[in-house]
Amino acid sequence: MTDHARTESSSAPRYRRQTADERREALLQAALRCIVMMGIEQCSIRAIAREADVSVGLINHHYGTKEALIAAAYRHVADDVLAQIERRVADVGGNAREKLSAFIRASFSPVNLDADLFRVWLAFWTLQSTSKEIAAVHKERYGAYRAVVEGLIAELQEREGKSRLEPRLAAIGLSGLLDGLWLEWCLEPETFSPEEGIVLSEAWVDALVAPSMG
Amino acid sequence: MTDHARTESSSAPRYRRQTADERREALLQAALRCIVMMGIEQCSIRAIAREADVSVGLINHHYGTKEALIAAAYRHVADDVLAQIERRVADVGGNAREKLSAFIRASFSPVNLDADLFRVWLAFWTLQSTSKEIAAVHKERYGAYRAVVEGLIAELQEREGKSRLEPRLAAIGLSGLLDGLWLEWCLEPETFSPEEGIVLSEAWVDALVAPSMG
DNA sequence: ACTATTGTTGAACGAATGTTCAACAGTATA
DNA sequence: TATACTGTTGAACATTCGTTCAACAATAGT
Structure with a gap:
């Protein structure tokens, strides 16, 4: 009830945890959708993150590098x-x-x-x-x-x-x-x-x- | 002779002026060399300017836009x-x-x-x-x-x-x-x-x- | 219920991007 | 020699980029 609390234990989780394999697959699909939508030139880490509904950091966490993600x-x-x-x-x-x-x-x-x-x-x-x-x-x-x-x-x-x-x-x-x-x-x-x-x-x-x- | 003077009237010109057509052709060739050398991804205005031995501003002056240069x-x-x-x-x-x-x-x-x-x-x-x-x-x-x-x-x-x-x-x-x-x-x-x-x-x-x- | 694990966040960073524009300087003309 | 013209410069700007990392939070194990 307090206004400083964004989401307490009673409300929905802010994100769903996934296994590494699930997340890697999801990121890969998001990357493909981004390449399709805006071409490889505009296909940035940020765009992929937005498409996958995920933060920027997660991509480098799972793939280390953008190039590795694209190769996959x-x-x-x-x-x-x-x-x-x-x-x-x-x-x-x-x-x-x-x-x-x-x-x-x-x-x-x-x-x-x-x-x-x-x-x-x-x-x-x-x-x-x-x-x-x-x-x-x-x-x-x-x-x-x-x-x-x-x-x-x-x-x-x-x-x-x-x-x-x-x-x-x-x-x-x-x-x-x-x-x-x-x-x-x-x-x-x-x-x-x-x-x-x-x-x-x-x-x-x-x-x-x-x-x-x- | 004074140290604040970079190139006085006695020294060689800092650049050679060219007609618009000459310069446009030179920029175009430089752009192609850049695409070849580093791919379209890294082919930046600055790289083209460096390759053509010219300042960054000149490209937009002659072509207005990078896209126009590439199309040409x-x-x-x-x-x-x-x-x-x-x-x-x-x-x-x-x-x-x-x-x-x-x-x-x-x-x-x-x-x-x-x-x-x-x-x-x-x-x-x-x-x-x-x-x-x-x-x-x-x-x-x-x-x-x-x-x-x-x-x-x-x-x-x-x-x-x-x-x-x-x-x-x-x-x-x-x-x-x-x-x-x-x-x-x-x-x-x-x-x-x-x-x-x-x-x-x-x-x-x-x-x-x-x-x-x- | 508590802890350990680890998937996830997002601000921050340094480097690079395309474009702008006021100042500069070569060149031809008078 | 002085003047007008314009090709040329390069600092500055606002964005965007890939990557990092300390803090956070969802989940499983206990």
């Missing part, structure tokens, strides 16, 4: 994207050609064709040249991505006959095409539709097993 | 890249197929496969979501780029027979592939060689006029 966020997002695509490929079952189609369709699904995701990715690419930590995460995750594509293409070529393009190179081509189209669509969505992106990517795969190419 | 730099770089590619295409003369090969080779030339250029480009892409000015420059320059590709493909298909892929879509595919490979090479140059990039792009063009595709 990168790993988290990259894992999510690849896992989601792999899940769709696994769900479709079928032969290699059908799996590749699922892979392509997953790449052009709304989850991935997202300006927010693009902004996050740009931020990570930018940080890569500065931070060894981020560069390592990229190398590791991108290798995994390309390995999946290469595996599917090798499987396809075993069935439908060899191509002049070895699986490694063909995989680089397909992932380059997918990434390039993804990039361009995110920069300027009016240029072409996701369906057209799928048509183009399917054409590449078809060309891979066509007699004229190999 | 974007336009400058984009013009350079496209002009250089078009020059190579024009030099080779020949038919559409040969011009497309020149276009592809130019895209994978060391001038373009450059970590510095990539860093500059990433910076511009990042700023695009924030700045209307930068977004406008992108739309304009990228449209010009794609128009060149589309023109060459249309010319090729008139000679060698129509494809199921209309020139517009085929051009989007080729520029997507070129950009995607460029992106991936810049992020991780060990993955594949520029020559392999050329092989992949040529394969796409070949597939465009192959009977199986159209």
